[in-house]
Amino acid sequence: MVIKVFTASSSGSTAIKKKQQDVVGFLEALKVDYTQLDIACNEENRMWMRQNVPADKKPTSGIPLPPQIFNDEDYCGDYETFFDAKEDNSIHAFLGLAPPPGSKQAPAEEEEGQEEEAE
Template identity: 85%
Template sequence: MVIKVFLASSSGSTAIKKKQQDVVGFLEALKVEYTPLDIACNEDNRMWMRENVPSEKKPSNGIPLPPQIFNEEGYCGDYETFFNAKEDNLVYSFLGLDPPPGSKEDE
């Protein structure tokens, strides 16, 4: 399974940059393998992300902002749902991964 994190390498928004860094940093701390996909300089990545975020998860303008997280083709969520999963110690469930033995989710 490949975790895909859609990011914008050249975002002018500091809020988006912080959210992206938070997601990537946390995945790296957990040693979760992921593939960063840049939507700023790759039109195919941008279009794929926009088409595959469920309509009920899109903002009112219809354009989802990064970071957006997928497990292969399956949508996991955006930063807010990631943050909630992190707070609840449910990141592996959020990502659709089996928790490692000894983790809080494994209990």
């Protein structure tokens, strides 16, 4: 599984640049493997991103802006949903990744599995 972060290297918007830096910096801090795909210099990346953002997740303008995050072909979300997951401490679930060993989410899942075995 590869996390794909669609960004725009030549965005004129400082807000978009800050959001992109926040996503990439956070993934690096967590040591999550990801690929950054530029939509400004690569038309194929731009078209793929636009076609694969679900219709109900597209803004009213119809054109999704970077950063957009995918796990392989599966859409994870945009910056706002990323930020919410980060604040809720559920970034691994947001990305569709297993929580790292020793995290708060990992033991809870193990306990659930043990409860099911006991039944």
